[in-house]
Amino acid sequence: MTNGKHLRAWITDYNRTVRLTYYHNLPDGKVGVAGPLSMHVVEDGAEYEHFATLPKEAAQELMDDLWQCGIRPSEGSGTCTICGRWCSAMT
Helix, strand or coil: CCCCCCEEEEEECCCCCEEEEEEECCCCCCEECCCCCCCCCCCCCCCCCCCCCCHHHHHHHHHHHHHHHCCCCCCHHHHHHHHHHHHHCCC
């Protein structure tokens, strides 16, 4: 269950960019949609808050969308690469 929160991705601009949309299904049946992000300058060492919180299921949904857009983990990151190297060494 994503608790109604979704961060979705679509490929756009002739496969040059990925568009992100963040929305939340509200209890009254309406949908809340995030607007453009704004950046703020902070002083060195200042603490700052994250801009969004997602349930793990919504993060998985985002990863699935990115995979569909052709985005893959970088070489050398994650257990898939480690398993792939191990499998290659075994053959």
